[in-house]
Amino acid sequence: MKPIKVGLLGIGTVGTGTFHVLKRNQEEIIRRAGRPIEIIMVAARNVERARAIVGDGVEVVNDPALVVNHPDIDIVVEVIGGCGIAKDLVLQAIANGKHVITANKALLAIHGNEIFSAAHKKGVMVAFEAAVAGGIPIIKALREGLTANRIEWIAGIINGTTNFILSEMRDKGLDFDTVLKQAQALGYAEADPTFDIEGIDAGHKASIMASIAFGVPMQFDATHVEGISNLQAVDIRYAEELGYRIKLLGITKRTVDGIELRTHPTLIPAKRLIANVEGAMNAVLVQGDAVGATLYSGKGAGSEPTASAVIADLVDITRLATADPEHRVPHMAFQPGSISNLPILPMSEIVTSYYLRMHVEDRPGVLADVTRILADLSISIDAMLQKEPGDGETRTDIIILTHQTKEKNIVAAIQKIEQLSTVFGQVTKLRLEELS
Amino acid sequence: MKPIKVGLLGIGTVGTGTFHVLKRNQEEIIRRAGRPIEIIMVAARNVERARAIVGDGVEVVNDPALVVNHPDIDIVVEVIGGCGIAKDLVLQAIANGKHVITANKALLAIHGNEIFSAAHKKGVMVAFEAAVAGGIPIIKALREGLTANRIEWIAGIINGTTNFILSEMRDKGLDFDTVLKQAQALGYAEADPTFDIEGIDAGHKASIMASIAFGVPMQFDATHVEGISNLQAVDIRYAEELGYRIKLLGITKRTVDGIELRTHPTLIPAKRLIANVEGAMNAVLVQGDAVGATLYSGKGAGSEPTASAVIADLVDITRLATADPEHRVPHMAFQPGSISNLPILPMSEIVTSYYLRMHVEDRPGVLADVTRILADLSISIDAMLQKEPGDGETRTDIIILTHQTKEKNIVAAIQKIEQLSTVFGQVTKLRLEELS
Numbered sequence: 001m002k003p004i005k006v007g008l009l010g011i012g013t014v015g016t017g018t019f020h021v022l023k024r025n026q027e028e029i030i031r032r033a034g035r036p037i038e039i040i041m042v043a044a045r046n047v048e049r050a051r052a053i054v055g056d057g058v059e060v061v062n063d064p065a066l067v068v069n070h071p072d073i074d075i076v077v078e079v080i081g082g083c084g085i086a087k088d089l090v091l092q093a094i095a096n097g098k099h100v101i102t103a104n105k106a107l108l109a110i111h112g113n114e115i116f117s118a119a120h121k122k123g124v125m126v127a128f129e130a131a132v133a134g135g136i137p138i139i140k141a142l143r144e145g146l147t148a149n150r151i152e153w154i155a156g157i158i159n160g161t162t163n164f165i166l167s168e169m170r171d172k173g174l175d176f177d178t179v180l181k182q183a184q185a186l187g188y189a190e191a192d193p194t195f196d197i198e199g200i201d202a203g204h205k206a207s208i209m210a211s212i213a214f215g216v217p218m219q220f221d222a223t224h225v226e227g228i229s230n231l232q233a234v235d236i237r238y239a240e241e242l243g244y245r246i247k248l249l250g251i252t253k254r255t256v257d258g259i260e261l262r263t264h265p266t267l268i269p270a271k272r273l274i275a276n277v278e279g280a281m282n283a284v285l286v287q288g289d290a291v292g293a294t295l296y297s298g299k300g301a302g303s304e305p306t307a308s309a310v311i312a313d314l315v316d317i318t319r320l321a322t323a324d325p326e327h328r329v330p331h332m333a334f335q336p337g338s339i340s341n342l343p344i345l346p347m348s349e350i351v352t353s354y355y356l357r358m359h360v361e362d363r364p365g366v367l368a369d370v371t372r373i374l375a376d377l378s379i380s381i382d383a384m385l386q387k388e389p390g391d392g393e394t395r396t397d398i399i400i401l402t403h404q405t406k407e408k409n410i411v412a413a414i415q416k417i418e419q420l421s422t423v424f425g426q427v428t429k430l431r432l433e434e435l436s
Numbered sequence: 437m438k439p440i441k442v443g444l445l446g447i448g449t450v451g452t453g454t455f456h457v458l459k460r461n462q463e464e465i466i467r468r469a470g471r472p473i474e475i476i477m478v479a480a481r482n483v484e485r486a487r488a489i490v491g492d493g494v495e496v497v498n499d500p501a502l503v504v505n506h507p508d509i510d511i512v513v514e515v516i517g518g519c520g521i522a523k524d525l526v527l528q529a530i531a532n533g534k535h536v537i538t539a540n541k542a543l544l545a546i547h548g549n550e551i552f553s554a555a556h557k558k559g560v561m562v563a564f565e566a567a568v569a570g571g572i573p574i575i576k577a578l579r580e581g582l583t584a585n586r587i588e589w590i591a592g593i594i595n596g597t598t599n600f601i602l603s604e605m606r607d608k609g610l611d612f613d614t615v616l617k618q619a620q621a622l623g624y625a626e627a628d629p630t631f632d633i634e635g636i637d638a639g640h641k642a643s644i645m646a647s648i649a650f651g652v653p654m655q656f657d658a659t660h661v662e663g664i665s666n667l668q669a670v671d672i673r674y675a676e677e678l679g680y681r682i683k684l685l686g687i688t689k690r691t692v693d694g695i696e697l698r699t700h701p702t703l704i705p706a707k708r709l710i711a712n713v714e715g716a717m718n719a720v721l722v723q724g725d726a727v728g729a730t731l732y733s734g735k736g737a738g739s740e741p742t743a744s745a746v747i748a749d750l751v752d753i754t755r756l757a758t759a760d761p762e763h764r765v766p767h768m769a770f771q772p773g774s775i776s777n778l779p780i781l782p783m784s785e786i787v788t789s790y791y792l793r794m795h796v797e798d799r800p801g802v803l804a805d806v807t808r809i810l811a812d813l814s815i816s817i818d819a820m821l822q823k824e825p826g827d828g829e830t831r832t833d834i835i836i837l838t839h840q841t842k843e844k845n846i847v848a849a850i851q852k853i854e855q856l857s858t859v860f861g862q863v864t865k866l867r868l869e870e871l872s
Contacts, residue, residue, distance in 0.1 A: 021584055021585075021725075021726045022584075024725075025584060025585065025586050025725070025726070028585075028586050030774075031651055031771060031774035032583045032651075032769060032770055032774075033583070034762060034763065034766070034771045134727075135724075135726070135728065135730065136727075137576075137577050137580070137581025137730075140573075140576060140577070140580060140581045141573050141576070141577070141581075144573070144580075144748065144751070145565075145577075145748055146573065146744065146748065147465065147469070147747065147748050147751040147752075148457055148461060148744040148746075148748055148750075148751070149457075149461065149464075149744055150460075150464050215467055215468075273709060273712055273713065273733065276709055288571075288744065289457075289460075289461070289740075290453070290457045290461070290571070290740040290741065290744040291571035291734060291735065291740070291741045291744035292734065292735050292740075292741060293735075294572055294573075294732070294733065297709065297730065297731045298727060298728060298730030299729075299730075304725075304726040304727070305726065307584065307726055308582065308584040308585055308724065308726040308727035309584075310584075311583065311726075312580065312581055312582065312583050312584055314584075315580070316580060318763070319759065319763050319764060319765055320759060320763075321763075322759045323755065323756060323759035324758035324759075326470060327470065327754070327755050327756075327757075327758040327759075329755055333468060334467045334468055335467060335470045338466075338467035
């Protein structure tokens with residue numbers, strides 16, 4: 001059968017991996033797809049560098065428009081990243097009737113609705129397995145594997161850099177800044193690590209998962225995003241004493257009133273499988289009403305793991321392109337006419353449990369004042385840890401784990417607690433999920 | 437759009453779950469599939485009981501031929517199980533041009549080649565997500581999610597009954613017979629538990645995974661199957677001391693000479709995520725050359741988890757049925773013309789590490805004799821544990837972990853060790869996989 005012809009936009013880490021894996025495993029891939037899948041053109045800023053990677057058999061161009069407008073190309077793979085030229089190129093490829101594969105989570109989280117709508121009108125596919133959790137086929141699991149289920153919630157370790165940092169902080173008892181520097185030296189964190197450590201990258205991925213799990217529009221602007229740069233080593237230690245680990249989780253939940261969509265450091269029970277996903281690994285836990293909880297874990301980044309997802313999409317499109325467009329897997333897992341307008345809840349309305357750490361005067365009555373404030377707001381306490389003050393010290397730490405309550409209640413409680421004369425400085429608040 | 441019409445063969449645990457979930461989540465499923473999926477006829481041995489489950493809206497018949505021959509039915513779901521009438525009914529449904537979904541691992545592991553060949557000729561789909569690991573979409577991951585990869589090996593906890601028993605044995609230090617009785621009382625093991633505890637069920641599933649991972653015919657008859665009924669509590673304890681857990685794994689590996697396909701109790705490092713999958717849960721670890729290791733875990737059995745897989749197949753067929761048959765996902769993941777004849781290796785040729793436990797006279801020279809035998813067969817030792825003899829006793833246990841070697845070497849070594857006058861009784865041999 002005649003080959004599927006592919007044009008590559010960008011040949012950085014993911015593009016290079018895609019080129020190499022496609023070449024190395026071409027026999028295995030033909031055995032599966034039934035026909036060859038060939039990269040015939042690559043657009044790169046640095047043509048020389050690209051030429052060194054792909055050799056002579058592939059046309060290398062500087063102008064990406066030549067790829068998206070090439071009459072022989074069936075599928076355009078966008079691995080440029082970001083929301084700059086990538087957006088225009090993807091839209092142009094769609095307008096030209098080409099299927100598109102993208103690993104670009106920022107692009108989809110921010111402009112996904114527009115892109116999918118254009119693709120739907122043109123009857124082409126936009127596939128994006130590589131946009132979330134690298135090589136783990138989580139998009140496929142959500143859009144296809146779990147279609148029987150009313151999905152209730154998802155919680156994912158979907159950023160390897162921060163998981164590596166948190167693992168190191170816990171393992172070695174080091175503080176954030178020290179570990180970040182090590183991570184940068186080892187190549188686990190970028191020179192400008194903002195997108196990773198501030199939770200933006202994970203927030204993009206959580207937005208995408210929320211859309212395809214619940215059938216709502218992509219809406220990154222309504223996502224709560226909180227990173228790990230303010231996380232203290234002491235909280236990781238106290239959490240551990242209480243049987244919890246702290247992970248940066250992208251969380252989305254369906255409630256009667258709306259959808260929770262939030263990325264933040266989270267205490268989770270140490271005995272959960274996902275709590276033991278360490279280092280740069282990713283894992284996504286999905287709760288469906290029929291299947292219960294299923295976990296998917298593996299490498300969430302890197303050249304070949306991400307290429308694995310890009311190529312799975314290439315094979316998928318090769319197979320599915322022949323299906324009636326109205327019967328293909330819908331871009332957002334739900335039919336375009338069935339997208340729900342269930343709102344994303346503001347953070348004040350989300351419901352979760354909390355870890356509170358406060359520095360207090362070590363004297364009778366302090367705890368009574370604190371617990372009275374919580375009780376008045378109907379916040380019940382699940383566990384408490386009071387440390388002995390150090391020698392000669394009169395102040396100590398109290399850690400409280402609460403049962404579930406609305407975020408606005410805990411915020412109100414913290415305001416009152418911080419006004420107590422026996423409480424010093426700010427109360428540290430972390431969210432806690434049992435994931436059961 | 438007009439509904440997809442489904443006929444159900446059997447309405448036991450999985451059939452009932454499928455009916456209930458399809459009804460409960462019908463709105464969510466229509467939003468995804470784009471059209472209703474309706475069970476219009478059910479064949480059951482006990483018509484009264486079936487009627488009580490499905491109510492009045494569905495035709496209930498005693499004769500399953502009425503389902504497979506029904507002109508309006510698009511998809512036949514076979515949840516009868518076993519290789520008796522199920523086989524003929526599936527083949528008849530295919531002959532009638534109907535797509536088939538089956539949860540029947542025994543049927544596929546033993547007659548899969550014949551069934552897929554018939555389906556290919558007729559241009560219909562046979563989907564079987566529910567046949568392996570219940571609600572975990574592992575078939576989809578292997579056939580679609582990991583298509584970029586040359587899959588290197590798979591190791592799966594794919595039988596919940598035995599994993600429950602092993603977890604309890606370890607957790608409570610009990611022996612096999614005691615825990616089996618408890619498992620039966622709790623409904624985790626059947627009255628006749630043979631298929632589960634002797635590894636046959638896991639062997640069926642491993643055969644299916646080997647086929648779709650490597651593109652070889654289903655060949656259960658070449659599968660090595662070994663259960664847990666002879667496993668001693670003492671070996672679980674010693675394994676733990678050495679940092680390992682014992683799991684019943686279905687393992688398949690591709691080597692230059694052929695494919696290893698074996699199900700047996702296996703020591704795996706306790707620190708691996710899969711080693712911490714406890715109770716009735718399932719998990720499958722897949723090693724691909726591009727993606728590395730990915731893990732999939734969740735409930736591997738039960739009414740609604742298995743129904744989740746059956747319904748995912750219903751949605752898939754609804755979507756994919758419109759694709760050109762030559763471009764659908766191939767039944768065995770690889771195109772029918774690309775199935776490899778790479779042989780399944782005999783057990784004597786497999787390569788793995790071993791745990792050996794022997795009961796010996798506690799006197800100088802014994803260990804020297806044993807290690808000499810191993811050295812002569814080029815088997816190197818990775819770790820050793822020698823227990824102090826009990827008070828007044830002159831015999832003790834030696835446990836040896838070896839590096840990788842061929843099974844025939846270890847068998848030869850054991851024969852020689854058992855001939856030593858200082859070694860009493862048989863040497864216990866368990867296989868060990870680092871899974872790295």
